[in-house]
Amino acid sequence: MGSKSKENLFQMEGLESRNKKSRDNKVQSEEGRDRRPHAPFRSVTSLFSYFLENTTFHGLPRIFGAPFFLEKLFWVLAFLTCLGVFTYQGTKIVKDYISYPYSTRTDIITESSLDFPAVTICNVNMMRRSKLVDTRFEDLIELDGDATGDTDDYSFWFDQSFYERLGSENGNSNSSGTSGESDGTSSNSPETSSSPDDSQASGPQNLNGEFDFFESSWDDSSFDFSFYDTWEGITDENDWQAIYNQSQSPDFSDLRALLNPTQAELQEYGHQAEDFILQCSFDQRACSYRNFTTFQHSEYGNCFTFNGRTLEEPFNKTRRTGRTGANYGLQLTLFVEQPEHVGLLTAESGVKVSIHAQTEQPFPEDDGLTASTGQKTAIGVRKLNITRLGGLYGEECTKTGEGTNFSSETSSYTVNACLKQCLQDTLRKSCGCITDIRFGNYTQCSSLNPTQERCRQLVEYLYHSSNLECTCPISCSEESFRRTVSASLWPSTRYEVHLAKQLVSINSKIERIIADVEKTRQNVVNLVVFFEQLNYELNQQLAVYTVESLLGSVGGLLGLYLGLSFMSIGEIIVLLLGFLKIFGGKTLCSSCRSKSEADDKYSDRSKSQSTQKASDMNDYDEGTRRAPWYRSLVALATLFVFASMVVVVALVMLFELGVISINL
Template identity: 25%
Template structure:
């Protein structure tokens, strides 16, 4: 709403100016647009009015204005389309400050202290399978010790259980399809069927070694899945002295409270140093070997299953605090008789969530319940999701991952078709056909360590006397030094390409380019749109009101008058004459009669307008109706 754009001139009469309202609106769209073009700060609009006498110029400036307007909003569309894609830019920065030493996990690669007899049977079955395939024997069983299982209150082993190795799942030689080559190609695999036996496939590899290891691992999982039913692994504690002979950090001996112990399904007894990352003892203030962690480890090569783990020594993983170590994905092998120096460099990444990317801060908003008692990681989420799918579709859990509540591990004595179900489900996960990758986002903050290693023979010949070790002992020990190469760390941060401030700045630049205007001009545009809507509503209201008034109007109530065609003409002729005479003599009160003696209607018609001809009279041809009520009333 605004004051009229065309105010009264100063010399207007006071009465006319007094009739104006306090707030008035435009009377038409033309007035509104004319006022806008004359008073707006947008360049070029005034030319639409000033050149109105020249239609060619008006048309030219109209086209130019519309073209500029179209180009402006085309640029706006490009800006918004880029903004709504939410692009990010990676910025890299270097920081240097004292840092907490990472968590270090060591595993002795000897998970077989709890089992002996069934694994020995599996080794014997493996020797027979290799002999049948390749025609030569191996000595797997004799290459390691056989230990009994110690249990509280007596002894027990897997032979006392109902578990039996399934010899029907054996290694076979598979001939590949004929490719026209003279040389025949074979694959080694093993057959897996579902619970009914109606659907089967061969798990095969082009390498016989890979097939034998996978086949051995499959039987090994079926053996180890029985352990929770027989023995409590967590109660079978081992002392760290069985793995670590010496431990020093920053020249100080390690404390007994600096590590935690757990048992891994494949890699045996494991110990994690500085798992929480809260003790200031592990604060790194200087880089270099002398200020890092130095360990002398037992790397016994006797108790090994070469078909499950081909590496002799100790496995080391460097990871973040409160994080589950996934040694099957990230590890470092420490070989016996060798000193290994591992330098650490740290990188950090900060990701944007929300519209800019899919990430989670703490995993609380993820639709997968973690089965690990640790902080959120992508691997922990994927493993938990896969285990849920495994329990849902196969009826049991994969032995390498923790179990959800109420589930049990798979073994082919109780779940005959679990292997068929597992490998098909795992292939779907590897091909990204399961929903786990969609459900598990990356962490919004993530830190990882880049490792560089160097090795040397250890101990040297001269230092053997100092360690007082014989040749057999030297074959079973190793040394590892873990340290920060430098305290500088690289931080990679995501930031939005288009922020709201940058978007408004670019829009302002485009607005100034095409119209040379400011923010107030934008306000004027919004005001114009508001005026258009208000004026449209006013016009609509007036139209609706006029229609209602027309419907409510009734025809003038007049008593029925019976007139002949002659009387009707005479009345009108006399009315015209009487009208002229009444103008000159208005005080005359006498009433004259018409020529035919009928009373004229001067006294009435002088005060009321002449009634219109009744449509019924016209349509009926002035039929004579015997009704003299009007004449009687007038004569009286």
């Protein structure tokens, strides 16, 4: 009996416990249904309190939640200190970013093979003596023989037809030469036609207004037309005796300036590839003069380029090599034909060698090395690539030469080519003539023309003083070659015998010249161009700050000093929208009546709840479903945050590409 009543008691207690638990679950369900943690706020106080309780701004909750004044003061000082440090460092990062700093990275890139550079070779002698007979330069070679005291005419060694007629025409030629010399001496001898004295020289003078292209801002006070009237009294540009007598330059460079041969004359009178290039091999495989392209140079006559190509030609035409050392690369045996030299035009014997990129226009007069006769000249090269950022990063650069003074459909852009083209264009427009036949088939400037000579000297003076308006920025991508030159005596005495047999079988003219090792050394050049190593140096400019690094740096400072992320910006935006909603609710809210009813319902429900719960939750509404306007407000705020981020990133990208700019 006792046990049964005790069992009933336990059952009653269990039932009461289950009923109580069910009631609690029901209450919790109803409360959970009524509670909305993001319900509309009724006041600024409730909005700000909610913001402080949920924000990721770590400093603010500490400040407003501290129970003691000293603790509040501590967190205020800590927050302001971190905010100041963040502002200082963030400002420096942004300033650095908009100043476009860059760094230069140098790498050594090793490859199994490399594109072999283009090699341009020129005989330092412009035209051959044997080809100047019966031309407007014929008196020049006769004057050259008299001036050197050498009565031997080597022309017949190269021109069989001239040799056959030499006997019949020699008398007339001598008489003509004597008569010409007599006339020249009587009228233009050094005694009777000396150089202009100080009273005749033009000296420094102001040219403002004399030439149309001269600008008033240019300073010409230091310019001296010292050689303007050097050729006074000479009217015939082919009167070489008178020109020789009045020459003022010790190396006769002023005489060479009066030659002005055309491209057709240089092509015919200059040294020919089949005579100049005797032996050729590349990586120990035979090549010939047919593998060279020819162009005319105002100073060196015919020049020849190996492994060059135009922009229109395919890349597979370029020769590559996977071997290093002087036994490989390009090896040439060159015949300078020294008896064909005109002494008044050439003070040295040898070959000009220019090493450049395949599509670049060569300028042997500027960067050419001289390979001397009687020597083996070995040139070891190492490739160097330079890549520049350009734009707002450092000096302005160009990729294709657009917007510059350079224009060519066959050659790639270089600063040197652009400057030279600018000079020639200015001469052509201002003076009506040019001085370099590579830049067009125009009239060449003559020193005997006072107007042209005066204008030419002025333009060249302005060019060298950087006063011409030449737009020639550096190239964004540049390829050059560092050169190491070594030379040795060549050929040796014993090797010369074997060499002579080989060369005679190639060119019959050589048999008339290289009678011994001394003659061979006076006329033959051995040239080797090779890669020292199969690697190249890459100098690349890199931006110190990119968009990613800028955002990472600023974001890192935010997290380090303030404990924030970029998403915290959304909290600020929502807070501001909440303030707008409170103070301008009638404008932003499309259902103000629903809001009033929700507030009344909230008040009734709050009265029925316990005092503790009401005091804890009176800062925000928990019993009303989220209003449609509030859901729209949150959605718009989220879209606004992401749209703002997209706009910021887009502006930074446009700033990076140079579409927009900021002038500090």
